[in-house]
Amino acid sequence: MPGRVWGGFWAATRPCLCLAGVRPPIMNGPLHPRPLVALLDGRDCTVEMPILKDVATVAFCDAQSTQEIHEKVLNEAVGALMYHTITLTREDLEKFKALRIIVRIGSGFDNIDIKSAGDLGIAVCNVPAASVEETADSTLCHILNLYRRATWLHQALREGTRVQSVEQIREVASGAARIRGETLGIIGLGRVGQAVALRAKAFGFNVLFYDPYLSDGVERALGLQRVSTLQDLLFHSDCVSLHCGLNEHNHHLINDFTVKQMRQGAFLVNTARGGLVDEKALAQALKEGRIRGAALDVHESEPFRPDPRQPEELCQQGPSDGGHPLGQHGPCCRAP
Numbered sequence: 001m002p003g004r005v006w007g008g009f010w011a012a013t014r015p016c017l018c019l020a021g022v023r024p025p026i027m028n029g030p031l032h033p034r035p036l037v038a039l040l041d042g043r044d045c046t047v048e049m050p051i052l053k054d055v056a057t058v059a060f061c062d063a064q065s066t067q068e069i070h071e072k073v074l075n076e077a078v079g080a081l082m083y084h085t086i087t088l089t090r091e092d093l094e095k096f097k098a099l100r101i102i103v104r105i106g107s108g109f110d111n112i113d114i115k116s117a118g119d120l121g122i123a124v125c126n127v128p129a130a131s132v133e134e135t136a137d138s139t140l141c142h143i144l145n146l147y148r149r150a151t152w153l154h155q156a157l158r159e160g161t162r163v164q165s166v167e168q169i170r171e172v173a174s175g176a177a178r179i180r181g182e183t184l185g186i187i188g189l190g191r192v193g194q195a196v197a198l199r200a201k202a203f204g205f206n207v208l209f210y211d212p213y214l215s216d217g218v219e220r221a222l223g224l225q226r227v228s229t230l231q232d233l234l235f236h237s238d239c240v241s242l243h244c245g246l247n248e249h250n251h252h253l254i255n256d257f258t259v260k261q262m263r264q265g266a267f268l269v270n271t272a273r274g275g276l277v278d279e280k281a282l283a284q285a286l287k288e289g290r291i292r293g294a295a296l297d298v299h300e301s302e303p304f305r306p307d308p309r310q311p312e313e314l315c316q317q318g319p320s321d322g323g324h325p326l327g328q329h330g331p332c333c334r335a336p
Contacts, residue, residue, distance in 0.1 A: 033057075037079040040069065041086040048081060066092040081105055082112075090116035106130045107191075110246040110273060129191060136195035139241055139271045142295035143184070143200070146239070146267045149176045175292070180204030185237025187230070187253070188244030188272065189214055196241060197224055208233055211244075231261050239267040246273035256281040265292040274298040 037052055038059040039045050045058065052058050059077065063069045063086060074095050080102045082088070088102070090113050102112060104126040117124050145151050156172055163169045184205040186193045197207045207224045210233040219226040227233045230253075234240060240262060244250060254268065255278040262268075268291055270277050279300060285291040 035078045036073065036076045037081065038069070038073045038077040040080055040082040042083050044083075045081065066095050069095075079103070084108075084111055087111040088117075089113050090119075093117055093120055093122060096122075101125065103127075108245050108273070110275075132191045132195055135192050135271055136199060138297060139192070139196045139243075139269060140199045140203075142269045142271065142297065143239060143241065143267070144179075144203075146269070146293045146295055147177050147179050147182075149173060181206070182238040183208060183236055185209070185227075185233040185240045187211070187233065187240065187242050189218065189224075190243060192271075193241075193243035194218075194222065196243060197222060205239075208236060230258065234258060234261040235263065237266060238263060239269065241269040242272045242276050244272055244276065246275045251275050252278040252281075254278060254282065256284070259285045259290060262291065264290060267292055268294040270295070271297040274300040 035056050036059060037056045038061055039048075040061050040063055043060050043062055045052075045060070049058060056079070059070070059073050061069050061073060065086060066074070066088070075097050077096060078098050078100045080096070080099060082102065083105050088111065093099070093113065093116055099120075099122050101123045102117065102125070104112060104124070107126055107128045107130055109124060109126060112124055114124050152175075153172065161172060163172050180203070182205055184197075184200045184207050186197055186200075186207065186209040189197065189209045189211040193209065193211070197209065200207050201223065208227055209219070209224055210227050210230050218224075227236070240254075242254070244253075253276045254270075259281055268277075268282065274296070277296070277300075282291065282294060286294060
């Protein structure tokens, strides 16, 4: 299938699928109506629609929660497609009476209770290769922006700032740094992490990575340096970039404690999952100058809405698209 690879199949193959609660097979053919497949959130089904239109009826829910999903979908849908803007807990999954399979259009399962899905006899798939190149490109854009201050220089130009002398140029470009020879630390060396590492090497970064789940040898194949602990990576990195999935073990991986283990004046980039970063701790670190700057493409609460109660350092809205070519998730933020 062009555009998306239906890999990453996750299904409950344990005895839970053989319990009395398992759902009967889907009947499809000339004597049976076409099965109902629902896109739960959003309306972009351009890749799937040409394939599904002749074999299934497709419903577009454009919902933020299961409370917004029509009763017919809850009762009859045998398949569900979903992006990242809706969450399915056990309570939500139990509302679907005929559901057999959920396809997460993207990587990760953090917005689906996969254990409960298995208990209910619902298979769960994802698309692990989705938007790898776009996310890696966007990550490098954020890193370059933090180092070379392109956004802030552009803003100064729009505001009418004119520079002529060397001193004026130095003042306006204050904070811009040379990239070659800097150390980029990557947390999570999966598909996106590897793509970012290869791009960063081309810019002259020394690249470290920390990934306790990755087998030995990858670092030699890619010409990277592996560190054995998160603390080692934070201590030796001038810029830290997050590329790991979100689970109960790494929620708020970047917090008040780990921020203090980073180099003074380091950068932080997150294009993975918003829950990896404690935004209050990050805002405080920006305010105190312990972190020189940060670029966030994702937030703990999405879609991002500026909140006057939120720390000022996290309310500087800027464009970011991550793996969504036309989307906008959250802000680039930087200490004043």
